[in-house]
Amino acid sequence: xxxxxxxxxxxxxxxxxxxxxxxxxxxxxxxxxxxxxxxxxxxxxxxxxxxxxxxxxxxxxxxxxxxxxxxxxxxxxxxxxxxxxxxxxxxxxxxxxxxxxxxxxxxxxxxxxxxxxxxxxxxxxxxxxxxxxxxxxxxxxxxxxxxxxxxxxxxxxxxxxxxxxxxxxxxxxxxxxxxxxxxxxxxxxxxxxxxxxxxxxxxxxxxxxxxxxxxxxxxxxxxxxxxxxxxxxxxxxxxxxxxxxxxxxxxxxxxxxxxxxxxxxxxxxxxxxxxxxxxxxxxxxxx
Numbered sequence: 001x002x003x004x005x006x007x008x009x010x011x012x013x014x015x016x017x018x019x020x021x022x023x024x025x026x027x028x029x030x031x032x033x034x035x036x037x038x039x040x041x042x043x044x045x046x047x048x049x050x051x052x053x054x055x056x057x058x059x060x061x062x063x064x065x066x067x068x069x070x071x072x073x074x075x076x077x078x079x080x081x082x083x084x085x086x087x088x089x090x091x092x093x094x095x096x097x098x099x100x101x102x103x104x105x106x107x108x109x110x111x112x113x114x115x116x117x118x119x120x121x122x123x124x125x126x127x128x129x130x131x132x133x134x135x136x137x138x139x140x141x142x143x144x145x146x147x148x149x150x151x152x153x154x155x156x157x158x159x160x161x162x163x164x165x166x167x168x169x170x171x172x173x174x175x176x177x178x179x180x181x182x183x184x185x186x187x188x189x190x191x192x193x194x195x196x197x198x199x200x201x202x203x204x205x206x207x208x209x210x211x212x213x214x215x216x217x218x219x220x221x222x223x224x225x226x227x228x229x230x231x232x233x234x235x236x237x238x239x240x241x242x243x244x245x246x247x248x249x250x251x252x253x254x255x256x257x258x259x260x261x262x263x264x265x266x267x268x269x270x271x272x273x274x275x276x277x278x279x280x281x282x283x284x285x286x287x
Contacts (some may be wrong), residue, residue: 008111009271011264011268012193013101014210016202017118017125017139020224024087026124027065027085030055035068042068053275058119058140058156065121066142067149075152078123078142085127091226093251098133102226104261108268113193117210118159119164136174138165159206163213166200169193195219197267199260203248204232211241220263224248224256 018025028039035042042064050060062196069076087255097112105112113135116125122139125131144153155176164182168174172192188194195217200210203224211221221242223233227249236242246256 002008009197009268009275010111010193011197011199011267012113012115013199013201013260014115014117014166015131015200015216016170017120019203019226020075020201020207022092022128024092025225026084026120027061028203029089030071030084031065031124035072037068052072053201056156056158058158059061059153062140062153062156077148078144078150079148081121081123081142082127082272085124085131086129088124088128090130091248091250093249095129096252097250097257100257101264104264107280108264110264110271111169112264113169115165115169116160119159119162119206122155127162138168138176141244150177155260160209160283162207163204163209164196166198166210166213169198170195175279181287190253192226196270199263204236208241211236215241215243219264222246222256 015021017270022029024040025043027042032039032042037045037147043061046057046061046064049055049064050057050164053060057062066076074080101114102112115136116134116139118125118137118139121140121280122141124135126135128286138157139155141154142150142159143152145151168176168182170191170193171182171186196215196219198214198217198219200207200214200219201224202211202221207223211223215221223236223242223245225233225245227247230245230247233242237245245260246259247254249256251257254265
């Protein structure tokens, strides 16, 4: 007997964005060249601003984007940032990855959901070719005035605040203005996506809190790296922060795809056994 989509177990795949799905920081494709800087100059200035003002690094880069755009007489409107997403370049296989993984989930009898948890800019992600693949995107975002012009940071996601979104996915509380339900006690068995059914994919140190949280709670964490740059992530595996390190190749038949499918198989089997145990316990209690 087939199981309805509502009753299927959920497997959640969560991704960083910059240098995990796209090949470099999203601002570097179009925005930074358009304001007359090199990536090295922009990030150095953002770092100096952060250190000099004791400012959150994410808020520093958002402020600098606004200031440099003004100085270059580039519109700082939402639609202008969204258009930047068209220029993103992805690692091999990314654009077909989500459909393939969803199809595999169907074969396993599970619902597969994809989420972004990123310190990049949500508006740029929205303009990308893969935006529609995600159930939700948690990322930095500007607030805009009545003229659709940037006036304030709306959301800032740094490497530690990223972890709150794991719990939002875990409990099914995706509205970021809903802290009451997020913080309310919820028994593990009543949570929508158990940590054991989560896979986190990132590229480096800024992902460590999420990677570790998923891993120690029974899920899987994977660090990806550009071909030939394994040294960038090998300490994450040696330090027991991740389960695997794999080249950032999302192509069909790649090592990353094979590993994720193995993880999903194990999750689906574990969930089936868990449900069977609960069913048997329920019958015993009713005797």
